[in-house]
Amino acid sequence: MPPYHGRVVSRGFRLGVDFGTSNTVAALRWPDGRVRPLLFDGSPLLPSAVFVEPDGRISVGQPAVHAARSHPERFEPHPKRCIDDAAVLFGPASAGGVPSAVPVPELIAAVLGRVAEEAARTAGAPIPSAVVTYPAAWGTARRNILLAAGSAVFPEVSLVPEPVAAASHFVAVRGGAVPVGASLMVYDLGAGTLDVSVVRRTVGGFEVLATGGLADVGGLDIDAAMVAYLGTIYAGRDAAAWARLSQPADPEAQRLSRILWDDVRAGKEILSRSTSVLVHVPIVNDDVPFGRELLEELAEPILARTVEVASAVLRDAGVRAVDLVGLYLVGGASRIPLVTTLLHRGLGIPPVTVEQPQLVVAEGSLHVGEPDRGRPGPAPVPQSPKPSPSPASAPAPASGQTGQTGSARPDIRVWRRRLAISGGLVLAVGAAVVALPLLRDPPDGRSAGDEGDGTGTVARSIDTCLIGTWQETHSVLEGRGEGPAVRRTGPGVVYRFWPTGRVMLDYGDSTTWTGEESGRGYEVVVSGWIEGTATTENGTLTLRDVRASGRLIGRVDGEVVNDASLPETDGSLDYRCSGDSLAIWNSAQMVTAKRVSDDPDTDA
Known part of the structure; x- marks a missing residue:
């Protein structure tokens, strides 16, 4: 030894x-x-x-x-x-x-x-x-x-041992109280590996009760899932270009492939703090919007395996989750919000996080064996994710006590109320956003109609890249904490932009978004059209003088909870138009579309 x-x-x-x-x-x-x-x-x-x-x-x-x-x-x-x-x-x-x-x-x-x-x-x-x-x-x-x-x-x-160093950091730096005989779980998710351990406090420090891990799971695997998703988009559009990026065989292709992976990794890290980001794809020179919901969809199968390991380590240690004094997240990849959510849901206890989890083990190694200096300190305040764990996994509160984990199932009354706000849904540039006024007021208060001259020439403030007919390819709308995110299924919305600034959103007979949370099914069905006048400035698309004709129906588990006319709401979103690719987004929605024709009167 x-x-x-x-x-x-x-x-x-x-x-x-x-x-x-x-x-x-x-x-x-x-x-x-x-x-x-x-x-x-x-x-x-x-x-x-x-x-x-x-x-x-x-x-x-x-x-x-x-x-x-x-x-x-x-x-x-x-x-x-x-x-x-x-x-x-x-x-x-x-x-x-x-x-x-x-x-x-x-x-x-x-x-x-x-x-x-x-x-x-x-x-x-x-x-x-x-x-x-x-x-x-x-x-x-x-x-x-x-x-x-x-x-x-x-x-x-x-x-x-790494978990002993992390536990020492938990006590000496984080201020966590771990009495002698108490146990702490250390969940260490790095770039390439996962290590999960349960340690017990002793008079002289910490001892490892059980440990487990995965040699093939880490932040790099989530990067790979994001790159694979990009492959589903570009392999069919330009197979040769994507082959150069995914299987680089010459120095220039290797350099561009490295740029792609670096941008994907940076985007993943940004999504730990923000809800949307653009990832640049070299060679094709395109920017792809990524929302946190999409990232979590790609990452969940990978991260779900880590929760299984954590559960197995608890069993091997002979410690119940409710008896842990903490679940400490370390390693750079543990910053992904979904990690906190899945662990909370799977183990029934809220994880404890730090601002820079990649530094914990190195710093903690210098505190190993230190006395508490007379201060166990208050227990750290765990970060409670949303959604909270389901009743099956969360410990039941004692009789007469109020549970601390919050509601694990969205209240149908809340969703019905949200659908009822502002005509049920705010619809903007092909995105149906559940009960949240996501469209901002235009930055300068000008009317979009003031920019056009009515002669059929290009309006001064409409991006010429937008002019034409577009078919939606991807649409995800986040629930923003009061319901599930919903994803468009079936045919997408058709967008038409005219040189005069006129814009039309065609939902056809039925455009549907669906989502599921805690066993309940959510559905939004929109039919009809929205028309208005569009202007663009500094990456912002503003829609004014909106007129609409059609219906919006919201269902929960098949029950109609809202049936209303399409709202007529002005507002604005961020956008990026490049060649035949269009992305429109804000903090809670992500939409991409492909160009069908340069002529806005062409049938999609």
Whole structure:
């Protein structure tokens, strides 16, 4: 068993390193006790990737990723996954065409060495002592390899299980109260892997009761699902262009493919804070709108497996979910809001989150073994997601108590009331949005009709890209916390934009949006048309002087809860028009359409 240092005793600097599958994070403890993350090229995330030059030199991080574009045969993105191999082959070498074998401890030492260099630069002198974390499931052989790599870099190195470091952060930094004998679950979802552990507080720190994980689930898998979704759109439109992006065979295609994946990852991260984002697709030079609802639809099958692992770990630990003092989310991918929702629904307890979960393990490793200093502190306030867990999974409140988890099923009376507001639904540019006034007032209060000259020439304020006939291809409308999101099924809305600024939305005999939540079925059916005058300015599409003819019907479980005329509502949304692609969106709706014709009088 490698040495295990339970308490920081050095009066000088000390370093905590979370050596991850895709990224490595490090935190530096200063002599005055402050703990700060190290930055690598301005980011706290150092790619764990390595690149071996023909002369044997090893590049780490972004330089390795960059070099791999030209020589992928000399690149290993995940050296941690090679922990069971004696060596990794790189090459072929420049002379003789024979690959070179590099021992795995040497690759890991290169990553830790890059961390040591940055720490020394920050502190002004080499760091003598480091704590390196490892997955709780690792056995002695793996730990010894990690220890050997660390010992090649630092004069003094100790190893700490990742969930123990996270639990120490929960107590020392987050202020969580974990009495001796109490248990905490640590859910660590990184870029490439999932690790779930239950730890129990002891007099001397924490012990791991049970652990489990998935080696093929992480943020990268959600990125892949988003890219695959884009493939369903573009593979049929331009098979050659999409093949270059999805299977790049030349340096330029590899560069563009990297741009696509980087933009997808950035979009995913933005959707953790916002409800919509545009993802740029190179080569075809298009921007695709992604809403959080679409992201969650793609991610749910992946994340559902993580909830199953968490449930299994609880069983293995012999601990009931209701007896946990907390469910602590760490790892960068845990920021996805759906993670919180699914865990709350599946385990019946609200997870505890932090602003930068990717820093927890590295920072927590420097607090392992510290006393509570007389302050258990108040229990952290969990983040309660929506929807709350179903009655089947949530613990029932004791007799005479009021449950704290909120309603698990949407109230049909609420939905009926929402449908009744403003004529039932606000309809704008092909999007039926349930009971929310999503259309904003125009930014400057001008009438759209003031811009046209009535002669059939192009109005000064209508984007010429819009002129023509468009067929809706995708429409998702979020419930905004009072009901489910609904998705258009069947034929989509037809949009027509004339040069004069006239616009018409044709719903035909029946355009339907459907959704489901907590076992109840929701349906919105719209028929007829909406007509008005459109103007565009700085990416905003404004609709004024709206006239409508048709019906809107809302049903819950087949019961009609609203039947009204289409509302005549002015307003505006954001839009992006490029070539034959159109996207229209705001914080609660996402619509895409394809051009049918440049002539607005053409039948769709």
